[in-house]
Amino acid sequence: MGHNLFCGQVASLLLEHIITPWEQFRSWIFSPELNVNPPQSKLQKSPRVAFSAALRDSGSGDIGPFTTSTPLKYKKIFSNYGNCYNPSTGVFTAKVNGVYFFRFSMFNNVSPTPNSVVSLKKNDQLLVSVWDTSGTDSHDMGSNAVVIPLKVGDNVYVELAANRLVFDDGMTYNTFSGFLLFPE
Incomplete structure (x- = not known):
């Protein structure tokens, strides 16, 4: 039973401190408002x-x-x-x-x-x-x-x-x- 409790705590920590911030970062970096890719017209x-x-x-x-x-x-x-x-x-x-x-x-x-x-x-x-x-x-x-x-x-x-x-x-x-x- 102790092993399952530990695995659950690790999964919760991963979700809270790594996966959720990563997903937030991904949605921010690829948001249309940020526009990290310059338009082709500027490149040309x-x-x-x-x-x-x-x-x-x-x-x-x-x-x-x-x-x-x-x-x-x-x-x-x-x-x-x-x-x-x-x-x-x-x-x-x-x-x-x-x-x-x-x-x-x-x-x-x-x-x-x-x-x-x-x-x-x-x-x-x-x-x-x-x-x-x-x-x-x-x-x-x-x-x-x-x-x-x-x-x-x-x-x-x-x-x-x-x-x-x-x-x-x-x-x-x-x-x-x-x-x-x-x-x-």
């Missing part, structure tokens, strides 16, 4: 801005050196939602005010000199760089990334420093990507 109105590209679409070899610092033109396009990246110029131009994420990678030249130096720039302003000195191990990579606010018309690009070079081939070591995190 969000701007879609994202791109990813690699330096070469074919061939292999050094790119550079140039006598002046030069934007790199990433020709192999993986994606370009919003068409903000221009492979002819290597420049991303913002069409939406907002906060963006950008990342780039660099593969050090196979040649012993000069060193590889590339920088991410916003409207000709230096943001971040990657530098690698050629040495006994000439196959090095580096990357960098930023989260920055942009206004419509702002330009972002990767620039190869004057008298420097990078190496690329079909393995697509050098990439440049960016996307809108949220509009402002």
